[in-house]
Amino acid sequence: MIPVFEPLMKGNEEKYVLDCLKSNWISAFGKYNEKFEQEFAKYCNVKYGVGVTSGTAALHVAVASVGIKKGDEVIVPDFTMIAPALAVVYQGGKPIFVDADSKTWTIDTNKIEEKITKRTKAIIPVHIYGHPCNMDPIMEIAEKHGLYVIEDAAEAHGALYKGKKAGSFGHINAFSFYTNKVITTGEGGMAVTDDKKLAEKSQSYRNFCFDKERRFIHHDIGFKYSLSNVLAAIGLAQLEYIEETIKKKIWVAKTYNKHLGKVRGLTIPFESRDVRNVYWMYGILIENEFGISRDEIKKKLFEKGIDTRFFFTGMHKQPVFNQKGNFPVSEALEKKGLYLPCSVNLTEEKIRHICNCIAEIKNNPSK
């Protein structure tokens, strides 16, 4: 079976992990935590990194640090994985969903302002599948209405918008290092920011909000989200060759594009001018002209030993939120979207094989 994604560990991961074990420092706040935070923040061109146990935890400390509380509204894209919406809910806030842009699949910046009310406190743009959001209008809207911006860059390490890194636009921003991410620590995440106060608040929230002077005194509701030294060690090793990984991810995407770009009925991923899409996942849309349903293609590819995944289901449709509204793009993406295997160890031969299987399904649907 060709999996949708396999992690690759080809650098100093083992060496650094063994160093943690030998030094007996396996919990948080070790030397690899410090180094990984410094180096990852530097990679993103921001001053501070706060390592935590997951991308969801990074979003949660970010949302808490900007002061989201009960009754506050936060703009979140409808087409996303659920974590940014949950981070808002964890603090008692309400996510307000905005439809996606039909080309980039990220938040439609023309539809944000109509959702802003007196209660709106922040916007969480999500860089979907490695394609950065259109950050200029987002930052302008935020400034005009006095809102915080928290980028969810869980899927977009190293992505560029007008030459600037994803994760360097918002007031405080979140990354995930889950196994299938551009770089991984297995489970892990980081909040990054240029703002010293937000960094300090995030550091406090990730570790129970201990009073600085007197441990075991707590003035606020903190969480237990510190990243372990062992996982930070893996992250540091992964970071050392992140640009090589990104180049390979882009190569995988371009190789798919070469083979699938002319197949009638398929829409391949878009890359706006002025961005570097890092193609965290390689997603395609199966249009009606293809002649076979997206679900049938998934089933047939699986029978041929190729694993794929459906796109996200819009947030407004989640039973847990059940928010009414008009989200035509998000709904179309959910119906048509399929992402294909995109590990960095894929060869041209394997990609060609996957593309040939797709062509065969189109040409011989009964087979």
Ligand SMILES: Cc1ncc(COP(=O)(O)O)c(C=O)c1O
């Ligand atoms: C857009 C987005 N945000 C947040 C997360 C949450 O990251 P984690 O799984 O590390 O909690 C993910 C994970 O897939 C994601 O895709």
